[in-house]
Amino acid sequence: MVAREAPAASEVVELIEQPAEAAADAAVLAQVEAPAVPEETAAEVPAPVQRRAPAKPHPLRHTAPDSPAAAPASIDIALSVQGLTxxxxxxxxxxxxxxxxxxxxxFGIVGPNGAGKTTTLSMITGLLRPDGGVVRVYGLDVWGNAALAKKQIGVLPDRLRLFDRLTGAELLHHAGALRGLDRATIAQRSADLAAAFGLEHSMHRLVADFSAGMTKKIAIAAAMIHAPRLLVLDEPFESVDPVSTSIVLDVLTRFTHAGGTVILSSHSMELTERICDAIAIIADGAVLAAGPLAEVLDGRSLEERFVELAGGAAAVEGMEWLQNFSD
Ligand SMILES: Nc1ncnc2c1ncn2[C@@H]1O[C@H](COP(=O)(O)OP(=O)(O)OP(=O)(O)O)[C@@H](O)[C@H]1O
Incomplete structure (x- = not known):
């Protein structure tokens, strides 16, 4: 790939604003092509509902949320999960x-180890078949209308195994080609994503030689290259340093301003509380609380609420031996 200077913010925004176009396309698709959708699926497309006011101003929002890129009013639910088992x-x-x-x-999903976060996200993105329940992405049934629904989704799976014998540029090309993009579009978007994630000088290196944080960033870039409307990110900030975290957050924030939706899981209560406008706390495979952040927190910090709902510190009684150090 030819090295280029970092794109102007407007160029990055142009790439990230694709979800709006995709949103409009899908809305039109959903409406215009409705008769072609199997009757069962078509009947499942939810009726438009009143758009709710945000619970609190987003701490990272720099631009008006009513940008022209906002999702069409006729699709008010980005993700609907019912009875998932x-x-x-x-x-x-x-x-x-x-x-x-x-x-x-x-949207942030938090929960203790083994709570079911990864299993839930895997079923939402069509990677793991549920035993029961329905998942709809922008009205499209992920398991009944998989091809169309998956076009709307970009995924950063847990413990992702990338083709790490490819260079960063080759990996993005591969991701774009899999999504049916032409060479010119892939090249343009790869350059924009590389610059946005601060990877422009590493794209010629093998992914195997990337640090853990760089690997996470290239994987998120690969998840975004087809301009999905919904990004589902399992632990996107794990192993990512504060500077890179802020870069990733900036890219994701622009994405949401352009009408895209982000769902992420995280073990960082502080980060989740800072960046998410809505959350779900889950434990033992069940939702303990979900909704707008302020509503769920009810005046407490996320950490306090999490501990209150998901259980306190484990008992350490019976470990007196730990105070008698061996010589
Ligand atoms: N493929 C599998 N086979 C058997 N059990 C599994 C499998 N995947 C997950 N589990 C079990 O399902 C439960 C939920 O696991 P999951 O990975 O979804 O939790 P999690 O909330 O993502 O945990 P963590 O925060 O530790 O990543 C755990 O008890 C786990 O052992």
Missing amino acids: KRFGGRTAVDGIELQVHPGSF
Whole structure:
């Protein structure tokens, strides 16, 4: 790839604003092509509902939320999850989860280890077949209308195994080609994404030689190259330093301002509380609380609310031996 200077902010925004076009396309598609959709799926497209006012101003918002890129009013639910269930053998990992996420939202999912976050996100993105329940992305049934629904989704899976013998540029090209983009579009978007994520000088290097944080950034870039309307990111900030976190956040914030929707899981209560406008706290495969951030927190910090709902510190009694150090 030819090295270029970092694009102007307007160029990055131009790429990120694609979700709006995609949103408009899909809205038109959903309306114009409705008769072509199988009857069962068409009947499932939710009726338009009143757009809710944001619970609190987004701390990272720099531009008016009513930008021309906002999602069409006729599609008010970016993600709807109903009765989602998954069992592994005799163990229920996800137990009838219900969620609703609005377009333009930064939605955080938090929960203790083993709560079912990754299992839930995998079913939402079509990577893992649920045992029960329905997932709709912008009205499209992820399991009934998979091809169309998956076009709307960009995914950063947990423990993602990338083709790390490719260079950064090759990896983005591969991701774009898989999504059916032409060479010129892939080249343009790759350059914009590389610059936006601060990777422009590393794109010729093998992904295997990237640091953990760089790997996370190139994986998020690959998830965005087809300009999805919904980004589902499992632990996007794990292993990412504060500077890179702020770069990733900036890109994601621009994405939501352009009408895109971000759903992420995180173990960082502080970060989730700072960036998300709506959250779900889950434990043992069930939603303990969900909704606009202020409503869920009810005047407490997320950490306090999390501990209150998901359980306190583990008992350390019976570990007196730990105070008698070996010689
Ligand atoms: N493929 C699998 N086979 C068997 N059990 C599984 C499988 N995947 C997940 N589980 C179990 O399902 C439960 C939920 O796991 P999951 O990975 O979704 O939790 P999580 O909230 O993402 O955890 P963490 O925060 O530790 O990443 C756990 O008990 C886990 O052991």
